[in-house]
Amino acid sequence: MDAPGFDTVQLIALAGALGWASGLRVYAVLFAAGAAAWLGWIELPQGLSLLEHPLMLGASGLMLAVEFLADKVPGLDTLWDGLQTFVRIPAGAALAAGVFGYDQGTVTAVAAVLGAALAASSHAAKASTRAAVNTSPEPFSNWGLSLAEDGLSLGALWLSLANPVLFLGLLGLAVLGSLLLVWWLARFLRFVFQRLRGRSVADARGA
Structure with missing residues (x-):
């Protein structure tokens, strides 16, 4: 494998972190990994060397800024997640x-x-959570969730390099938690939509 300095467990952990964190904050992952490698803080496998190219850093940094702002606006965050x-x-x-x-x-x-599956699991949990939170008009919960997602995505990348065994254990729990969360939120959103539809029908009859 073309990743000198990495053993198999480290490679698996890094691949898992990049896949899972991409479902939350793909541009933050691209920029953080590339910038850390460009600054000499970490060594990336050769297959990821493109991430530290200046043009790639510029593009991922720009999209990181766009996503950081879009993800803080209720309603817009759900549209952004869909795209x-x-x-x-x-x-x-x-x-x-x-x-x-x-x-x-x-x-x-x-x-x-596996990377696609991990990204799909975290993305589904993120999008479902945001859709549920957007049933409340106040923006503060969106901001808090968004900042937590920033920290989780970057924390996953760091932990996969610092302690790959611990990270893999936590990753398994995170995937299981994501599946359970999506299932529960799907039931919650269905309940909300049914209540809204019931109110619309009642209002129409009253009119």
Whole structure:
């Protein structure tokens, strides 16, 4: 594998972190990983060397700023999440595959599939949570969730490098938690929509 200085567990943890965190904050992940490598703080596998190119840093930094602002506005954050479905999941697949190098055949393919699945799980949990929170008119919960997602995505990347075994254990719990959260929020949102529809019908009859 073309990742000198990394053992197998470290590679798996890094691939998992990049995939999972991409579902929350793909541009923050791209910029943070690239900037850290460019500054010499970390060494990335060769398959991810593009992240530290100045043009890539400029593009990911710009999109990071756009997402940071869009994600703080109730309503706009849900629209943004919907659009980013087509970015976060493929990016999670590509980044996880890049950890192992794109010439590794089956290993790369498996990493891409798992990276996409991890990105999808965290993205679904994030989007569902935001949709539920947006049923409340106040913006503060959105801001708090957004900042928490910033911290989780960057924290996952750091922990995968600092303590890959611990990270993998927590990643398993996070995926399970995401699935349970999506299931519960789907039931909550269905209940809210049913109540709103019932009120609309009642209002129409009253009129």
